[in-house]
Amino acid sequence: MQTVGARPDAAGPPLSLVGRDRAAAQGKKRDDRRVGWLFLLPVLIGFVVFYAYPTVRGVWYSLTDYSLLKDPSYVGGANYGHLIDDKQFWNALKVTGYYVVVNIFSQTVLALGLAALMHRLTRSVVLRATLLVPWLVPNVTIGLLWAWLLDPNLGFVNHLLGQAGLDTTLSFNSPTWAMPLVGLVSSWAYTGYTALLLYAGMLQIPQHLYDSASIDGAGEVRTFRSITLPLLRPAPEL
Known part of the structure; x- marks a missing residue:
């Protein structure tokens, strides 16, 4: 007996293929590299314009005899020789x-x-x-x-x-x-x-380390030298 509304002649993908595509979609990682480069682009442009280009140009001028009244002429390391003396x-x-x-x-x-x-x-x-x-x-x-x-x-x-x-x-x-x-x-x-x-x-230093040192009888100087200083070295901007 045929169920009402069912279409036995409608073709559909096998259940095994549907499950395989779904698992592949879930297992695929999102690639954010393009978005990351997009956010870094203004910084890179600023670095090239305000740091890289002036540095390269300054190195080139250091190898030339340059004045505002004439074009720079290449002199090699003569300027550095005068600088040493x-x-x-x-x-x-x-x-x-x-x-x-x-x-x-x-x-x-x-x-x-x-x-x-x-x-x-x-x-x-x-x-x-x-x-x-x-x-x-x-x-x-x-x-x-x-x-x-x-x-x-x-x-x-x-x-x-x-x-x-x-x-x-x-x-x-x-x-x-x-x-x-x-x-x-x-x-x-x-x-x-x-x-x-x-x-x-x-x-960022765990508090339990100071508590343990206090229980062991360590003073502030010993605690600072043995706990604070060693664990403070990886901190940024030091």
């Missing part, structure tokens, strides 16, 4: 290295100490926002502010040093203090931001 170049390299050592060392040590204090003592949002304020101040404002604070005659810092009976030649005009002050002022501006990066890395 230039005393001002080596002095500038020495001053730059000195600045990097003062800036990076002081900034890293201070930021690491601030991050450790925030992580172990307080996690105040207000404190974190306050640490970020110097980083938000424009560099021109920072330079004017510290030039006024370190003024030999009217500066507040030298006034305090004079009240304490110390030397009041702490200024950017001093041949002895100019470079250390530039490095320390830069550290003051960026220490808070670096501290927040280190603090974010410390938050």
